[in-house]
Amino acid sequence: MSGEILGIVLRRIAVAIPLMLLVSILVFIVLRLIPADPVAMSMPPNATNEDIEALRREMGLHLPVMHQYAIWLGHILEGDLGRSIAFGQPVFKLIGQSLPATIELAAFGALFATAIGLPGGILLFRLRGRPSEQAVDVGSTLMMSIPEFLWALFLILVFGVAFNLLPFAGRLPPDMTIPKVTGFLLLDCLLTGDFTAFLEAIRHMLLPALALALGTVPLIMRLLRSSLLDVIGEDYVTMARLRGVPERRVVNRHALRNALLPTLSLMGVQFGFLFGGTLLVEVIYSYPGLGNLMVEAVRNTDLPIIQGAALVFALAVLTINLAVDVVYIVVNPKLRRAR
């Protein structure tokens, strides 16, 4: 079985590689449209025309576009994403510093979304046909109308400003520092044995992760409910009922197992979106991750960072989709045998 799964993973990676190449072309082309001139931005105002021309040649801007793309791609494959115009540091290093924070945040967001969404979906399903269904339904439509960045602001207002319960800026209190081992803060706290910092890091993570999760929860709830509605009419469910299995057990043991599969595959797509949602949430919570880096770069028109961050976001989404596909195949024996 593991060999079979390995084969599937390799096949998916083989599909992902040309996709990633196309992504890089797309990023390159879009950012070539940019009205700002990268040469002018990195020159002092008193530069002469000869200086500008020299820099253009140095940056390869006199070459045909496809040639420029080939050079750019070659550098990326060597791990060179260029230098940030604003910070003067290699983009690779800047992204490497901020990516662990984003991964940590997105992982917690996904965890919260699952922990709230799945029981919520079952609840929604159990309430079918009851008078309270309408109220819960309208409630979930209302929740669907609140994107994560508004949740982020709303949670700050309630838990940060009004009740002052939780912090909402950064990953740690300003007077606390943790030596960098892996870049993943929670892991570093544990590795250095600093449990106070660990708890603080969790406290700082709660609101942004919850904001991310709340943007996804109603979708998971609705998805699970409609999957449950689909399987509840199946023969094996009826059979279980006829055997006198209690309703709760029918739902939890018989229906849920099969209803979870389509939910799981769509949750993968949602977690890809959730990863993108970190962008705004990080900005709002001054969270030093990839999204914050990218929005800052957008404001400064810092092209190399924008390109690098966009590529990493796309790579992350493809990786998440791949991971979910693999989990899907592992938990779904039907699919496994069919291949």
Place this chain on the structure above:
Amino acid sequence: MSAAAVAGENPLRRALRSGRVVVGGSILLILLFCAVAAPLIAPYDPNEQDLLNALKGPFWSDNAEPGFWLGTDNLGRDTLSRLIYGTRVALFVAVCAAVGTMLFGTMLALLAGYFGGVVDWIISRAVDLWMSFPPVVLSLILIVGFGVGIGNVILAIILVDWTRFCRVVRSEVLVIRRQNYVDAARLSGFSHLRTMVREVLPAAAPLIITLMSLEMGIAVIVEAILSFVGMSVEASIPAWGVMIADARNYMYQSAWGLVLPILAIVTTVLAFNLLGDGLRRTFDARLQQH
């Protein structure tokens, strides 16, 4: 009432019986009125500053200032007037972006679903490519490429969100394509174009209308996000996202300045979602039986 009796009825009347459609539609009509009549109903010019009356609260709060019903922002601009003018940007972007997304996405979906084969393969791979970007990231890099301005925001939303239409409508077209009447149309000598537009498209119309309503809500959110990071409309145009970004720096002094534009966005998106949800339920036979 039996499903057959419902199906025979005028779809508009059937939709109007849905509470969701009525509530969503009514909210949208009010918002539309605000947008169109903004100069008539807004008490102040949205950009008029009154620095002596900055950061005032709404009329029910302690530091209210008579004349500024919903308070003022950090520059003393009237919140109510800015909210009313903000509906213009929100609805304009919502309608234009949704229509554009619908046209572009549906066209590709029709081609892919109707012709199948290579056309379908190419379009489906393009959708895969697009879906590998988080929508926010893609719209940001597009705006960086195009530059700010309301037209570019609309263009960016269309170029990001066409995949939503394309994916869903394509699978619907695949089903419709197999119906006998489509073959009949071809056999009686209809051209491909005519078959697509006259036979396939009307069958997918309920789905398309529903998707459009939901897309308008999404467009409102995307515009607010871009406004929030300062990448949407020019600074002189009042937009809800800009109001949020401004008010965020003063939330300790005046939380309402932040809450009100958030409420405006949520209400608008909710209205579009209620309308879309209600329409979907009206059209979807499976849901009617539940």
